[in-house]
Amino acid sequence: MQNYDDFMIKIPMIKVNTETSQIALSEDIIIKEDRVSLYLNGTKIISTMCILNDQDAHAVGFLMSEGVIENTEDISNIEVSKDGLSVFINAKINDANIENLFHEKTLTSGCCVGVSANFTGKIIQKFLSQKVQFSLKEIQEYIAKFQKDTELFYLTGCVHKAMLFCENQVFSSEDIGRHNALDKAIGKAKLARADTSKALLIVSGRLSMEMVIKCAMHDIPIVISNAATTALGIKSAQNLGITLVGFARNGYMNIYTHKGRILLPNDVKDDCEVLSSLES
C-alpha cells in the first residue's frame, strides 16, 4: 500500500462558479512532484521530475527501456534513499547505450528541457508589484473563446492549445506537446511585438513548474489551465507572483495563487494561506 501523503498535498483555493460568479473558499488536493536522481554504479546520470512512488521500478524500467541495462540479472543492487529522492543502482551496463543517452538532442512531444537550468532564481518575485487586473466577466469570455474546439482538435483529439490574450490581440497555437504550443503562442506574440506583461494565458494540459517558469520568463501575470496544476507549479507561481488558475472547465475554475489580479465580487481570505500551507 502506498502512502499517498508522500505525493499529494491539500491546499486552500478559491472556487469560482464561472456561470453565476459565486465564489467559495475551498480546498483542493494537488499532486506533488519531486526531482529524483538516479545514480548508476556510483555516478549520477540523470534527474527526473516525478511523483515519489515506485522509484526502484522506475529506475529499472528507464534504464532497461534505454538499453543501458539489458537483463534484470545484470542488476546487483538497488537502493532508494530514505527521503525517496535518490536511487542507487549497481549493474552491468551497456556502455555504448549510456553514451547515446544524451547524444542526440531531440525534445519529444511532451518534453521541456533547459528551463530549469536557465532559471536560477533570477526571476523570483519579479511580478509582485504588477497591477494588471481582469474582471471575472472578461475571464469568462476568454475561457469561452478558448473552449471552442479548433478543427484540428476536433478531427484528431491529439493536440494541446495555448492562447495568449494581449490587450486587443489574441495569439493562439496548437501542438502535440503542451510546451511546444506555449512556445509557439509566445513566439507569435513576440514576433508581433505584443506586450506579454499585460497578457492572460490559457492553456490545455497540466501546469507543472516548467510551464509556470516559462510564463515568468515572459512576464505573463495570469495563467489559466483547463486541467490540473502540480504542487511545484503552485509554489513557483506563488513565489514568482503569478496568478494561477486550474480546472477552468464545466462552469468552474480554481484560483490557487495571487487572486488580487482577478476582480471578484466578494472578498475572500488572503491567498498567503496557499503559500504557508505549501511551505509547511
Add this chain to the structure above:
Amino acid sequence: MQNYDDFMIKIPMIKVNTETSQIALSEDIIIKEDRVSLYLNGTKIISTMCILNDQDAHAVGFLMSEGVIENTEDISNIEVSKDGLSVFINAKINDANIENLFHEKTLTSGCCVGVSANFTGKIIQKFLSQKVQFSLKEIQEYIAKFQKDTELFYLTGCVHKAMLFCENQVFSSEDIGRHNALDKAIGKAKLARADTSKALLIVSGRLSMEMVIKCAMHDIPIVISNAATTALGIKSAQNLGITLVGFARNGYMNIYTHKGRILLPNDVKDDCEVLSSLES
C-alpha cells in the same frame, strides 16, 4: 489559414464496439508529428518532435523562453525551409544561457529522452512472427480494470497510468508523466521476472513514437491507449509488428495495426492497408 494536410493524415482502422463486439472498417484522422531542427547562427542546436505549424514562432518562443534570445530586436533573420523541417535563425544571443540549455540533465514530467537515440533500427520487425493472441472479451475485461479510477487519480486528476497484464500478473503504476508511468510499470514487471513478451499494455495519454519504441524494447506485443495515437506512433507500431489500439473509451476502441493478435468475431480487410496509406 493553415494547411491541415501538412500535419494530419487519414488512415483506415478497425472500429470495435467493445460492448456489442461489433466491428467495422472505418477511417481515422491522425496527427502527424515531425522532427524540426533549429539552427542558430549557422549551428544546429536542437531538434523537436512537433507538428508542422508556426515553426518560426516556435523557434522564437523556445529561444526566448530559455533566455537564449533576450529581445525580439536581437533577431536579424528567420527562415523556415521549404519542407518545413528546418528553422534558421540569426540573432544576438546570450552565450551563458545557451551553454546551460543542456547542462543539467533533468527529465521533466512529460519528457522522454534517449529512446530515439538508442533505437537505431535494431528492433525493426522483431515481433512480426510472434503468435500471442487475446480474445476481444479478455481485452474488454482488461480495459474495464484499467478504467477503474485509482484513489490518486480521483483525488488529483493529474496522473497518467500504465497497466501491464502479464499472464496472471498485473503491474500498474502512476505518475505525472506518461513515460514515467510506463517505465515504472515495466520496471515492476522486470523486477518480478515477468515475461513481457506475452503482455498486453494499457496506458493513458497519447501513443507517440517514443512510447511505441519503449514497448518494442521490452517485446510488448499489444499496446492500448484510452487516448489518441500519432502518425509516427502508428508507423512505428506497423514496422515493429506491434498491435496498436487507440481511443479505448466510451464503449469503443480503434485498432490501427496488426489486428491478427486480437481475435475478432468477423474477418476484416488486411491491415497492410494501414502501412500503405502511411507510406504514401
